[in-house]
Amino acid sequence: MNPFARKRADSVAFLGETALLAAIRRWLGDAAPDAPFGMGDDCAVLPRGRAARLVTVDPVIYRRHFDDKVAARDVGAKLLKRNLSDIAAMGGRPIGAVLALTLDPRTRLDWLEGFYRGLAACARRHGVPIIGGDIAEAPDTVAASLTLLGQPSGSRVLTRQGAALHDWIFVTGRLGHSLDSGHHFKFTPRLAEGAWLARQREVRSMIDVSDGLAKDLKSLTPTGLHPSIDARNIPLRGKADIAAALSDGEDYELLFTMAAKTDPAAFARKWRQAFPKIKLSCLGRFEPAGSHDENSLRMECYHGFEHLH
Amino acid sequence: MNPFARKRADSVAFLGETALLAAIRRWLGDAAPDAPFGMGDDCAVLPRGRAARLVTVDPVIYRRHFDDKVAARDVGAKLLKRNLSDIAAMGGRPIGAVLALTLDPRTRLDWLEGFYRGLAACARRHGVPIIGGDIAEAPDTVAASLTLLGQPSGSRVLTRQGAALHDWIFVTGRLGHSLDSGHHFKFTPRLAEGAWLARQREVRSMIDVSDGLAKDLKSLTPTGLHPSIDARNIPLRGKADIAAALSDGEDYELLFTMAAKTDPAAFARKWRQAFPKIKLSCLGRFEPAGSHDENSLRMECYHGFEHLH
Numbered sequence: 001m002n003p004f005a006r007k008r009a010d011s012v013a014f015l016g017e018t019a020l021l022a023a024i025r026r027w028l029g030d031a032a033p034d035a036p037f038g039m040g041d042d043c044a045v046l047p048r049g050r051a052a053r054l055v056t057v058d059p060v061i062y063r064r065h066f067d068d069k070v071a072a073r074d075v076g077a078k079l080l081k082r083n084l085s086d087i088a089a090m091g092g093r094p095i096g097a098v099l100a101l102t103l104d105p106r107t108r109l110d111w112l113e114g115f116y117r118g119l120a121a122c123a124r125r126h127g128v129p130i131i132g133g134d135i136a137e138a139p140d141t142v143a144a145s146l147t148l149l150g151q152p153s154g155s156r157v158l159t160r161q162g163a164a165l166h167d168w169i170f171v172t173g174r175l176g177h178s179l180d181s182g183h184h185f186k187f188t189p190r191l192a193e194g195a196w197l198a199r200q201r202e203v204r205s206m207i208d209v210s211d212g213l214a215k216d217l218k219s220l221t222p223t224g225l226h227p228s229i230d231a232r233n234i235p236l237r238g239k240a241d242i243a244a245a246l247s248d249g250e251d252y253e254l255l256f257t258m259a260a261k262t263d264p265a266a267f268a269r270k271w272r273q274a275f276p277k278i279k280l281s282c283l284g285r286f287e288p289a290g291s292h293d294e295n296s297l298r299m300e301c302y303h304g305f306e307h308l309h
Numbered sequence: 310m311n312p313f314a315r316k317r318a319d320s321v322a323f324l325g326e327t328a329l330l331a332a333i334r335r336w337l338g339d340a341a342p343d344a345p346f347g348m349g350d351d352c353a354v355l356p357r358g359r360a361a362r363l364v365t366v367d368p369v370i371y372r373r374h375f376d377d378k379v380a381a382r383d384v385g386a387k388l389l390k391r392n393l394s395d396i397a398a399m400g401g402r403p404i405g406a407v408l409a410l411t412l413d414p415r416t417r418l419d420w421l422e423g424f425y426r427g428l429a430a431c432a433r434r435h436g437v438p439i440i441g442g443d444i445a446e447a448p449d450t451v452a453a454s455l456t457l458l459g460q461p462s463g464s465r466v467l468t469r470q471g472a473a474l475h476d477w478i479f480v481t482g483r484l485g486h487s488l489d490s491g492h493h494f495k496f497t498p499r500l501a502e503g504a505w506l507a508r509q510r511e512v513r514s515m516i517d518v519s520d521g522l523a524k525d526l527k528s529l530t531p532t533g534l535h536p537s538i539d540a541r542n543i544p545l546r547g548k549a550d551i552a553a554a555l556s557d558g559e560d561y562e563l564l565f566t567m568a569a570k571t572d573p574a575a576f577a578r579k580w581r582q583a584f585p586k587i588k589l590s591c592l593g594r595f596e597p598a599g600s601h602d603e604n605s606l607r608m609e610c611y612h613g614f615e616h617l618h
Contacts, residue, residue, distance in 0.1 A: 036468045042398040042517060043365040043459065045466050051360030055440065056352040057409045057456060061447045089351040100366045100409070100454040131364065138370045138452065145409040145443075147366060147456035150352065157354055159345045208351060 013105035027116035044132035052149035056086040062142040073118030083148035084189035089208035091198025092150040099133035153195035162205035166260035176240025178250040206256040212249040215304025228296040229284040246302040322414035336425035353441035361458035365395040371451040382427030392457035393498035398517035400507025401459040408442035462504035471514035475569035485549025487559040515565040521558040524613025538593040
């Protein structure tokens, strides 16, 4: 749906601020608690036991992240899910979100309703209260930036740091063709998997695959090492080829590393017991930079998604 | 400064994402800690003792909140300060911020440097680490949304709820002509004052004046009451008149209420000892709706800033 109304009566400007805020509360329903624990004061206040230690922020922007072919509900859900994927990648659990919206006054009310209802449905499914936000005006713009707060789900947070020589490299699910296949709207953030991985002591570091395996794997690679990956081990989505799997991005799968001394087959068995329906692939391991197995991919020849290029 | 470059060599697109992120770290300097407590991972991680319970979000948008006449440094500082004012209005203290930036690829590097240096200087002054963020592209846009995290500064958070019949209404500083006078860029958020007020048991509720006294006072007014305000008590900024003081907004002063049984003169003396340089005005008190003193302002005839109108 095109987010801009032709008739003023269909637009947010027609409603005005006060009525619009009331409508947003209605659309969010029980996904939005009242002040002070939610909307309606200068700040949202989290209950004592739910203080936030994890913070991430990601936007969706009209003509950049979605177009007229996408349902507004899917835009709202994706905005939350891409942030949930970041919390999953730390092994965390979400505790609340705030939403900064920027709208042209011509924005259609039914577009905005769909957006909020999609966001609310996703928020309820994952137990994430929408605790506050802001609405600002800007011409020709429909953009939303969501800040997601979380907590570690156990005693440990998994960061991008921690891999070492010969450590194993794993990825969940399948990679590539996320845009063509609609996966970037349909995916389920790997929250349960991320929390489980943070509890396995042999797992050393983790990231979610959002900019493409080639780029995101660099973030896990310690200085002086390179990832030795056998192309045959890369799990492909649908008709994706290796180049697509390495470069497309928006897979929202978990990429993680495991201590060299661990048996990858034993780890895979443990995984299958916990997540029988989720594919897990061992891609390879870290080797000294400069060494080159002829079966391993030349990762330096592939690039992920480069912003502002 | 106009934020868009004429020559590609002056733009963020020329630098590319990786070099731009390195430049941003340089501009922020020690205002931005490293991952996991700051930029560079899927989420920022707050240290155990610094978990966040207060959350607020506010943007600055080109052509809406600033134009070519404003220095980029002032835009960055204002973005943080308007959020700090929300934390002050709860009696809180800030503990960290994340920044979602949306940029046209033509955005001038020197504009962006000024913006970040202004933000960083303000962040250092108030002890607020910039712990994460996101950069996205959108044509013809320069917009930034900052989410500020905080903690209660003492045992209590002050919300907008809590006033009762005959309670006193106070405001700090002066009101009106914020845009004309440049106050909306020059103001100092009332963090120390807000924290002090939250410690005074007789103070019942609080808000910061951002949309104009007429509108923001409504948020403190309990159902069935109305604020009885003597116009002579309203502290005017410079050449502002009463209408400007009620409607202009962007004052970033603290508006609060105090229990009816308290002596306002005694409270004013206590205030002067704590903040000898900051003006405090008692505007009036809450009376039953319908009752009307002929000296009191007809607040319903004034409107504050209405968004999306």
